[in-house]
Amino acid sequence: xxxxxxxxxxxxxxxxxxxxxxxxxxxxxxxxxxxxxxxxxxxxxxxxxxxxxxxxxxxxxxxxxxxxxxxxxxxxxxxxxxxxxxxxxxxxxxxxxxxxxxxxxxxxxxxxxxxxxxxxxxxxxxxxxxxxxxxxxxxxxxxxxxxxxxxxxxxxxxxxxxxxxxxxxxxxxxxxxxxxxxxxxxxxxxxxxxxxxxxxxxxxxxxxxxxxxxxxxxxxxxxxxxxxxxxxxxxxxxxxxxxxxxxxxxxxxxxxxxxxxxxxxxxxxxxxxxxxxxxxxxxxxxxxxxxxxxxxxxxxxxxxxxxxxxxxxxxxxxxxxxxxxxxxxxxxxxxxxxxxxxxxxxxxxxxxxxxxxxxxxxxxxxxxxxxxxxx
Amino acid sequence: xxxxxxxxxxxxxxxxxxxxxxxxxxxxxxxxxxxxxxxxxxxxxxxxxxxxxxxxxxxxxxxxxxxxxxxxxxxxxxxxxxxxxxxxxxxxxxxxxxxxxxxxxxxxxxxxxxxxxxxxxxxxxxxxxxxxxxxxxxxxxxxxxxxxxxxxxxxxxxxxxxxxxxxxxxxxxxxxxxxx
Numbered sequence: 107x108x109x110x111x112x113x114x115x116x117x118x119x120x121x122x123x124x125x126x127x128x129x130x131x132x133x134x135x136x137x138x139x140x141x142x143x144x145x146x147x148x149x150x151x152x153x154x155x156x157x158x159x160x161x162x163x164x165x166x167x168x169x170x171x172x173x174x175x176x177x178x179x180x181x182x183x184x185x186x187x188x189x190x191x192x193x194x195x196x197x198x199x200x201x202x203x204x205x206x207x208x209x210x211x212x213x214x215x216x217x218x219x220x221x222x223x224x225x226x227x228x229x230x231x232x233x234x235x236x237x238x239x240x241x242x243x244x245x246x247x248x249x250x251x252x253x254x255x256x257x258x259x260x261x262x263x264x265x266x267x268x269x270x271x272x273x274x275x276x277x278x279x280x281x282x283x284x285x286x287x288x289x290x291x292x293x294x295x296x297x298x299x300x301x302x303x304x305x306x307x308x309x310x311x312x313x314x315x316x317x318x319x320x321x322x323x324x325x326x327x328x329x330x331x332x333x334x335x336x337x338x339x340x341x342x343x344x345x346x347x348x349x350x351x352x353x354x355x356x357x358x359x360x361x362x363x364x365x366x367x368x369x370x371x372x373x374x375x376x377x378x379x380x381x382x383x384x385x386x387x388x389x390x391x392x393x394x395x396x397x398x399x400x401x402x403x404x405x406x407x408x409x410x411x412x413x414x415x416x417x418x419x420x421x422x423x424x425x426x427x428x429x430x431x432x433x434x435x436x437x438x439x440x441x442x443x444x445x446x447x448x449x450x451x452x453x454x455x456x457x458x459x460x461x462x463x464x465x466x467x468x469x470x471x472x473x474x475x476x477x478x479x480x481x
Numbered sequence: 482x483x484x485x486x487x488x489x490x491x492x493x494x495x496x497x498x499x500x501x502x503x504x505x506x507x508x509x510x511x512x513x514x515x516x517x518x519x520x521x522x523x524x525x526x527x528x529x530x531x532x533x534x535x536x537x538x539x540x541x542x543x544x545x546x547x548x549x550x551x552x553x554x555x556x557x558x559x560x561x562x563x564x565x566x567x568x569x570x571x572x573x574x575x576x577x578x579x580x581x582x583x584x585x586x587x588x589x590x591x592x593x594x595x596x597x598x599x600x601x602x603x604x605x606x607x608x609x610x611x612x613x614x615x616x617x618x619x620x621x622x623x624x625x626x627x628x629x630x631x632x633x634x635x636x637x638x639x640x641x642x643x644x645x646x647x648x649x650x651x652x653x654x655x656x657x658x659x660x661x
Contacts, residue, residue: 187506187508189509190509190512241531242531242532242608243531243532243609246532246535246536246539246609249539249543250535250536250538250539250543253539253542253543253544253547254519254538254542254543256543256547257512257515257547257550260550260554261508261512261550263554264508264550272554275554276551276554279547279551280551283544283547283548286543303609
């Protein structure tokens with residue numbers, strides 16, 4: 107009796123712990139290979155080959171890079187503010203990793219596990235959701251945590267006690283604060299259409315919407331474009347990579363960072379890229395939802411394999427989710443290889459005087475349409 | 482379980498608050514204050530109020546404190562000057578502290594007097610749906626008043642910063658008024 111209640115409380119925690127472990131490591135692997143893909147694709151764009159020495163086709167390059175970062179000398183500037191200097195990369199990476207727990211990786215699986223799991227745990231796990239925590243306020247959670255990530259950069263710039271770092275940190279935080287507003291405003295349209303702040307709820311709303319708007323990119327195209335542009339600025343990527351404009355600022359906020367601390371910043375940047383790609387896909391491209399997959403399964407008598415709620419459906423949907431994300435990550439790299447950098451005043455004017463008004467106009471228009479639609 | 486979490490988080494919040502007050506370096510104080518806000522947000526989470534917790538992080542830690550850190554970084558304050566210069570404010574600070582203490586004691590008194598509400602009710606209060614519904618039906622007037630006040634504050638701040646930054650603004654305005 108005693109043992110039963112212990113198992114009943116501990117087992118769900120263990121499942122969540124395993125899920126967090128898998129999700130974090132999966133995301134970090136994707137991030138590692140995004141770096142490799144970036145170097146390869148940039149190589150192709152510039153008529154080079156890219157890394158091809160470590161392993162066949164350079165596939166082991168990320169691990170070689172990591173080893174190199176670990177074994178490099180860790181330099182700390184003499185006049186830096188030590189505690190904050192050590193804190194900053196940790197804040198950056200923690201804030202980048204925390205949103206992973208609300209990503210909807212796939213549909214929930216209906217499973218009959220009562221034979222396998224004792225003590226009525228089969229009842230608890232009759233629906234296995236492919237999301238770690240289905241927060242009621244998922245979007246706000248992601249926006250809040252990414253806004254905390256600004257501190258990593260601002261504090262790194264300040265504590266290094268170097269003019270390039272300080273300039274980079276200031277630029278970066280100014281840019282992230284400005285574009286956060288446009289990003290938040292562009293999300294409101296989707297929230298109005300779906301009537302919920304939860305990410306799984308938004309995907310559900312896209313599934314149950316009429317056939318011409320299965321993905322919210324159709325009714326919210328303006329919101330999508332604003333979100334995409336703001337996402338580039340939020341992640342400090344080209345053409346908005348002024349915080350690390352190497353011709354002016356050496357390397358921006360991480361000029362004084364070396365070895366593993368630099369690697370943490372580097373990883374945080376790529377995890378942030380992954381995060382905004384997931385947000386883009388979830389909000390505007392239906393997340394894991396592939397329109398017509400369930401219908402196709404019913405037409406071809408493959409419901410037992412690919413019908414909604416089966417493992418096959420989840421696997422196919424998850425692969426579709428990953429492919430959509432990879433498309434966005436490729437877009438990031440493509441644009442990095444194509445566009446030149448903005449000037450800082452152009453960046454600020456664009457964010458405040460163009461992007462934010464467009465996002466607000468989109469919100470007002472959506473409010474009017476939703477108001478008359480639901481009457 | 483929840484009470485253990487509460488004591489850990491509350492201890493963290495108090496420790497951060499103390500270090501916020503006692504640090505001479507303003508940036509350390511700001512970072513401690515961020516720590517206070519985040520531990521408070523975690524306490525709200527344990528009280529089943531995710532919306533309030535997230536808004537606490539989004540508004541206080543994510544927006545207001547970023548501006549504070551920004552200003553500290555831009556101004557590059559000296560570390561030990563302010564304390565001696567502001568000595569005449571100490572008695573006022575003492576009086577304000579006593580008022581705050583009295584308010585806190587009153588809250589303790591009020592909490593012991595109010596009857597216990599059921600936990601079911603508590604679960605609904607923190608959700609975004611119930612907060613939104615309450616704000617736009619029952620408390621619509623206060624929300625509108627706060628919105629207009631904030632708009633006025635924004636416009637006022639813009640006008641003040643304009644006057645400081647551009648000395649020849651009045652000439653520009655004069656020509657515009659003449660044109661109209």
